Amino acid sequence: MGTSYAHKTMQRTLKYSISYVGTGLHTGAKTIMTIKPAEENSGIVFVRKDVHETDNRVPARWYNVTDTTMSTTLSNKDDISVGTVEHLMAALLGCGVDNAIIELDGPEVPIMDGSAMPFVSVIEKTGTVDQSVSRKAIWIHRPTEVRHGDKYAILMPSDLPRITVEINFPNSAIGSQTHSMALINEAFRNDICRARTFGFKSELKQLKHQGLAKGGTLNNAILVDGDRIVNQEGLRYENEFVRHKVLDAMGDLALAGVPIIGHFYAYKPGHQLNNALIKQLMQIPDGWSYVPIDDINTLLGSKVSKKIYSNRSSRMKTA
Numbered sequence: 001m002g003t004s005y006a007h008k009t010m011q012r013t014l015k016y017s018i019s020y021v022g023t024g025l026h027t028g029a030k031t032i033m034t035i036k037p038a039e040e041n042s043g044i045v046f047v048r049k050d051v052h053e054t055d056n057r058v059p060a061r062w063y064n065v066t067d068t069t070m071s072t073t074l075s076n077k078d079d080i081s082v083g084t085v086e087h088l089m090a091a092l093l094g095c096g097v098d099n100a101i102i103e104l105d106g107p108e109v110p111i112m113d114g115s116a117m118p119f120v121s122v123i124e125k126t127g128t129v130d131q132s133v134s135r136k137a138i139w140i141h142r143p144t145e146v147r148h149g150d151k152y153a154i155l156m157p158s159d160l161p162r163i164t165v166e167i168n169f170p171n172s173a174i175g176s177q178t179h180s181m182a183l184i185n186e187a188f189r190n191d192i193c194r195a196r197t198f199g200f201k202s203e204l205k206q207l208k209h210q211g212l213a214k215g216g217t218l219n220n221a222i223l224v225d226g227d228r229i230v231n232q233e234g235l236r237y238e239n240e241f242v243r244h245k246v247l248d249a250m251g252d253l254a255l256a257g258v259p260i261i262g263h264f265y266a267y268k269p270g271h272q273l274n275n276a277l278i279k280q281l282m283q284i285p286d287g288w289s290y291v292p293i294d295d296i297n298t299l300l301g302s303k304v305s306k307k308i309y310s311n312r313s314s315r316m317k318t319a
Contacts, residue, residue: 022110140262
């Protein structure tokens with residue numbers, strides 16, 4: 001059994017600062033973004049460098065989610081917001097980055113190629129460093145579920161961090177797809193981070209009327225027109241659509257602030273459903289524990305197999 005990103009016992013940050021230049025998917029605005037190393041226990045914090053008269057810091061946490069229309073938007077108490085954070089958050093989680101300051105000169109994270117790969121590749125080249133404080137994780141003890149109509153999402157106990165997503169669209173270009181993966185070894189990098197966001201040609205006019213998708217192009221999204229894929233290069237994976245939903249779920253779950261050791265299972269999920277599940281989880285404190293990962297590894301035999309077993313310990317303190 002391979003190791004997962006959740007088995008890294010010490011907090012991590014970047015070795016050096018890294019910068020990106022790109023366009024916001026929904027605003028269409030050119031954005032310069034710099035990710036900087038940060039101190040232990042500081043978490044991921046966005047900083048709006050174009051804001052000077054009020055608090056420009058926006059912590060990347062689930063309780064700061066203020067909009068889930070087509071993407072995830074975070075806002076602070078002064079209504080300063082950062083949009084489309086989910087792909088970057090998935091990249092940071094997948095690369096094991098716990099602490100970072102993300103400076104932007106605009107209101108939206110650049111979409112890059114519509115996946116998390118541009119973020120992951122530069123983070124890997126830059127490298128990360130262990131810090132002096134132990135990492136913690138949310139350890140799921142019993143199932144937590146939310147439903148919106150026929151859509152649902154569940155977090156349940158699991159021996160490893162795992163994500164399973166099912167989607168079902170009426171057109172044959174997508175149809176019904178399922179993808180399930182344990183977040184171990186290079187699974188995120190090899191199987192998920194290259195999956196691009198997607199949209200439908202029939203919805204473009206309405207989205208732009210709503211002020212959305214202003215920066216969308218065939219270079220940063222898959223465009224579906226009826227039963228065909230418009231992009232000449234086709235798909236990166238046969239089931240790229242559902243893999244991107246896995247990517248989105250990772251990014252939204254990363255807003256818990258620490259890795260989640262459990263099985264996320266969702267049918268037709270979206271950003272609203274993902275955030276609702278975290279909110280529901282936080283309202284059921286006896287359903288999970290906030291635990292040092294080193295304690296979990298020691299208690300559950302990681303020295304033998306690096307696998308997290310699902311037995312419980314009375315030493316775990318409920319957060």
